[in-house]
Amino acid sequence: MEGPRLNGIGMTSARTRERLVQRLQEQGIADQRVLDRIRNVPRHLFMDEALASRAYEDTALPIGFGQTISQPFVVARMTEALLAAGEVLRVLEIGTGCGYQTAVLSPLVKEIYTIERIAPLLGRARRTLRELRIRNVNFRHDDGNIGWAARAPFDGILLTAAPHSVPQALFDQLKLGGRLIAPVGPEGRQELFRYTKGESRIDRQSLGAVSFVPLVSGLQR
Numbered sequence: 301m302e303g304p305r306l307n308g309i310g311m312t313s314a315r316t317r318e319r320l321v322q323r324l325q326e327q328g329i330a331d332q333r334v335l336d337r338i339r340n341v342p343r344h345l346f347m348d349e350a351l352a353s354r355a356y357e358d359t360a361l362p363i364g365f366g367q368t369i370s371q372p373f374v375v376a377r378m379t380e381a382l383l384a385a386g387e388v389l390r391v392l393e394i395g396t397g398c399g400y401q402t403a404v405l406s407p408l409v410k411e412i413y414t415i416e417r418i419a420p421l422l423g424r425a426r427r428t429l430r431e432l433r434i435r436n437v438n439f440r441h442d443d444g445n446i447g448w449a450a451r452a453p454f455d456g457i458l459l460t461a462a463p464h465s466v467p468q469a470l471f472d473q474l475k476l477g478g479r480l481i482a483p484v485g486p487e488g489r490q491e492l493f494r495y496t497k498g499e500s501r502i503d504r505q506s507l508g509a510v511s512f513v514p515l516v517s518g519l520q521r
């Protein structure tokens with residue numbers, strides 16, 4: 301299975317990956333399943349070869365079309381927050397981007413439904429995940445603001461782009477007791493929240509300050 305892209309840096313970077321995992325642990329990531337995914341998912345395959353040497357730094361990096369691959373710490377934090385309450389079967393992800401968050405989460409849940417508004421990014425993510433033999437992901441080119449009603453309800457929803465406030469449609473597509481993890485707010489002043497859907501209200505807990513690209517409307521071909 302290992303083509304040239306899967307060897308090379310993938311093998312030589314074992315030490316830098318280990319350093320990254322250690323750093324995330326020091327910063328409070330405790331879920332061993334999540335740390336194992338950060339260790340094992342070849343992040344360099346999700347970015348331009350020109351940037352691959354920086355793939356195991358804990359930083360966001362450009363992936364084209366004005367978008368970024370999320371910072372590993374934030375991916376770990378969001379994944380951990382989503383999984384903390386117990387078994388999560390079906391997840392909706394808004395903002396596939398390069399598919400790195402999708403890949404980290406994929407074996408920890410049953411099915412992922414992921415939506416991206418920029419067609420070429422979605423196509424590339426689809427190819428990368430196929431190359432990694434990740435098969436429990438359903439892709440959709442659409443505006444994530446409206447969610448994916450035909451496949452609702454979801455046990456968990458992840459937004460990897462920041463709205464000013466979470467669209468009601470997404471809360472509607474969340475199961476009772478389900479969790480929605482989202483960065484919220486204008487650029488430069490965003491906070492990561494975990495929302496839990498209850499019988500009569502939605503509970504909100506802050507997970508700290510973050511920096512994401514904005515959730516925007518409409519499609520790009």
Ligand code: SAH
Nearest residue numbers: 369370395397400401417444460461515516
């Ligand atoms: N999840 C990615 C990060 C993606 S960056 C990772 O693991 O690295 C956020 C992505 O959200 C971008 O690709 C952007 O195009 C997408 N996005 C922004 N607004 C969107 C919308 N309304 N619907 C779907 N995707 C959207």
